[in-house]
Amino acid sequence: MNELLGVTENFSEHGGGVDHMIAVVHWFMLILFIGWTIFFLYCCWRFNARRNPKADYTGVKNHVSTHLEVGVVIIEAVLLLGFAFPLWRERTDKFEDIQKQDPVRVRAIGYQFAWNYHYPGEDGKFGRIDRHLASNVGDPCIDPDDPNGWDDFTASTLKVPVNKPTIVMVTATDVIHNYAIVPMRVQQDAIPGQDIPMWFTPTETLETYVVCAQLCGDQHGNMRGLMEVVKQGSFDTWAAEQSAASLKRNSKTEGTTEVAVN
Template sequence: MSLIKLLGIPESYSQHGPQVDHLIEVIHWFMLALFVGWSIFFLVCLFKFRKSKNPKASYQGVRSHLSTHLEIGVILIEAVLLLGFAFPLWAERVDDWKTVQEMNPTRVRVVGWQFGWTYHYPGADGKFGRIDPQLISGTNELGIDYSDPNALDDFTSPILKLPVNRPAVLNVTSKDVIHNYSIVPMRAQQDAIPGQEHALWFTPIKTMETYVICGQLCGEGHANMVGSMEVGDDKEFDQWFSEQSAAALKSHQATE
């Protein structure tokens, strides 16, 4: 059984997930080695400097430099962990962002609120309409400005729907307080900050239904801030997307 399963972490369903899992495993094995090493050192100190062997206090202390060497060794190992694993993985993610932009990704605005998530799709034209907070109402919860032609085919959904094996770019924001948008099976997480949009990207590799949570304490209903996510095949998603976009366009044209 892998360490990931022992830790109770759900299976990964994103393209970059195995790399994240590998880093988690390396860090935890390193933490275990540190725990065992320092525990042994602690027990040795208890035995070596016990009262029966050292009835009088020594004002000179230990003359050995072993502890200093150990600390230097730990620092070097941590530097290797940071420079050899964390930085290269992050650099690869940054390079992925450039590649994703060229792959016609599925784009979605994710808006957090106390206590739920709403998803804003750009419609068939691929362009998001303007957002004006002053337009927020019971029938327009995101404040989409439908006087903008780009907004006419925009639509919202309470469920995040994505196609499998196609990159997804989620622009995450919030209507009220700071939230944290977290999809554990996708190994994807991003703070949702009012007035700001931050991109989160990944590629689902399996059709599935899962959940999203808020990873930031945001109020009394925080524990109930759970949403749904569905990953389907290309044809199913494209059909759903086209139907939703066409219905939104027809509805908004009828009200003009």
């Protein structure tokens, strides 16, 4: 079905469910399309001028159509409240459960026209974020006075381990963007001033793209970033190296964080 619709292959744990829902919706739409087309052709035949030389100015006198419409509203309400909402609740994963699974945490900061990433470092804690400190676009705005932030590091590529949940806190520094990773089947608006969580679990190691899915300026089409899903070991080594380098830099300058925007 995905190949038929031109959709990129799925590489996340929950993506199969998303694809399944999209497929079901497409099949329903196909059934509706066929049904309405048949009804349209029937009306063309039933009400054409040759069969009805004289127009009928009174039209339908009974209330069948009103009853039908009320019936449709009731059936749709039952489908939505009785089936769709409970199913959604049951099938979607909960943020609290993901948080218990020792996820990788990273902030994605969108700006015109790229993405910057802020990792919490070896202590697993993000430094305090103070947006008043923003010195340039894509600045993660880490408060240099907070010791939790001294081992935080930034990167221009999203690197995450395979088979482990990742929580990305999505934000922006200038206008509204939209952070989308199609192979992971996730997408979230990036809004200045807000850190909004989004999560997924990659199932294979790969290199792919993240894109901006919200028209955000003249270079929006080039707002594409790299993403690497790597083995747990190489992720740990990389994160430890980056974190140690940051800590060394920040302890030298005694609290004045210098986190470069790549």
